[in-house]
Amino acid sequence: MEIEKRSSFPKEQIRYAVLTFFLAQGLCFSSWASRIPDIKDVFEVNYAFYWGLVLFLIPVGKFVAIPLAGYLVSRLGSRIMVQISILGYALSLFAIGTAFNIYMLGAFLFCFGVFWNLCDISLNTQGIGIERLYGRTIMASFHGGWSLAACFGALIGFIMIISGVQPFWHFSLITIIILLITLFGRKYLQNDIEPEPQEEKAEAPALTSFLKKPEILLIQLGIVGLFALVVESAMFDWSGVYFESVLQVPKSLQIGFLVFMVMMTAGRFLTNYAYHILGKQRVLQLAGAFIFIGFFTSALFAGLFGSMAIKVIVNSLGFMLVGLGISCMVPTIYSLVGAKSKTPVGIALTILSSISFIGSLIAPLLIGAISQAFNMKYAYMAVGVLGLCILLMTTFCKAFKVEEPKGK
Numbered sequence: 001m002e003i004e005k006r007s008s009f010p011k012e013q014i015r016y017a018v019l020t021f022f023l024a025q026g027l028c029f030s031s032w033a034s035r036i037p038d039i040k041d042v043f044e045v046n047y048a049f050y051w052g053l054v055l056f057l058i059p060v061g062k063f064v065a066i067p068l069a070g071y072l073v074s075r076l077g078s079r080i081m082v083q084i085s086i087l088g089y090a091l092s093l094f095a096i097g098t099a100f101n102i103y104m105l106g107a108f109l110f111c112f113g114v115f116w117n118l119c120d121i122s123l124n125t126q127g128i129g130i131e132r133l134y135g136r137t138i139m140a141s142f143h144g145g146w147s148l149a150a151c152f153g154a155l156i157g158f159i160m161i162i163s164g165v166q167p168f169w170h171f172s173l174i175t176i177i178i179l180l181i182t183l184f185g186r187k188y189l190q191n192d193i194e195p196e197p198q199e200e201k202a203e204a205p206a207l208t209s210f211l212k213k214p215e216i217l218l219i220q221l222g223i224v225g226l227f228a229l230v231v232e233s234a235m236f237d238w239s240g241v242y243f244e245s246v247l248q249v250p251k252s253l254q255i256g257f258l259v260f261m262v263m264m265t266a267g268r269f270l271t272n273y274a275y276h277i278l279g280k281q282r283v284l285q286l287a288g289a290f291i292f293i294g295f296f297t298s299a300l301f302a303g304l305f306g307s308m309a310i311k312v313i314v315n316s317l318g319f320m321l322v323g324l325g326i327s328c329m330v331p332t333i334y335s336l337v338g339a340k341s342k343t344p345v346g347i348a349l350t351i352l353s354s355i356s357f358i359g360s361l362i363a364p365l366l367i368g369a370i371s372q373a374f375n376m377k378y379a380y381m382a383v384g385v386l387g388l389c390i391l392l393m394t395t396f397c398k399a400f401k402v403e404e405p406k407g408k
Helices: 011-034 036-042 048-076 078-098 102-134 139-162 167-188 197-212 216-245 256-278 280-300 308-327 329-340 345-356 358-373 376-396
Strands: none
Touching (some): 011 216, 048 358, 139 256, 216 345, 256 308, 280 329, 308 329
16 A cells, blocks of 8 residues: 655655654563563563463464454554554553453463554555655665664663563553654554555455465575574563573663664664675675574573673673674565565565564474473573574575675
């Protein structure tokens, strides 16, 4: 769908208003992720696999929302759905802070996942329309804004933790901020133009054909995307727990999620420059190597140092490498789809996302099971091996063979 070009507001105002919704989404996400160890402690969940099952409800909610989002955005339009989904996302965060038993928490996490995906799809629909309004690519600025807000949210979470602020009050503050953003930014959201019926009819048989026999390229890219989403889940959902349970550092030193988000944000803004210097294939190879080295640095050196300060520094360096590595994975894979796939872009992204999303589903159960059976550092080593798999696939699979950069 496309954003209408007729608007009573300048396009710059529209762009920055939509950017604030991306900021709100990033802030909401990182507020939850930064307090995961505290939520876990509140409910006294001592079994890692059980906690993995609880976290599993988020990707289940996201999975359920995939067909729901397509229907609602096409039926109601992205303008309405952005408002509904961002408010639902914020209110789900608030509800998480009010849960008084594990079953309520699970239900609210499921809702959190549903609104997360609804927000993703409706916001990106607005973003694509604004790109067409501008006539050039500006989507990277929206996703860069999301990363900056997520980094800022991680910093707020860290301050709340060391200040002893309960998750309820923290989440209440974030919810109020998002409500204000929605109140002031909603008037700048634009209506969608529905595609012509002929286009839908023409695309339907093509979609069926491509889903039955997808390109090998898309399968290879999807598998690497799957590995990337496992890595993201390991860091988004478990990095705080890792610092708490494996390193056993005080709350004032639990900076794992914060340093990861800082490097992930920095990496996203450096990715285009890295393409120019190294080329996309080498960027992905380095990303896989950074992920592998980062996880193994944290896992192998977790208990080797008696000094708490050195232990935190070494593991933070590991987390920083993982953040730098994962930052470019999804944008680069999407870029390769546009550059190399012979499948129509919308269909190609559907196939790619369907394969990659499996990573979000298996990650909580995989990490929880390994942590429960052995130790969480072994779970992180297992995830680190996926970085090596990324390195090997990007080296030997044809999907990642791209032209050398023009300048160095």
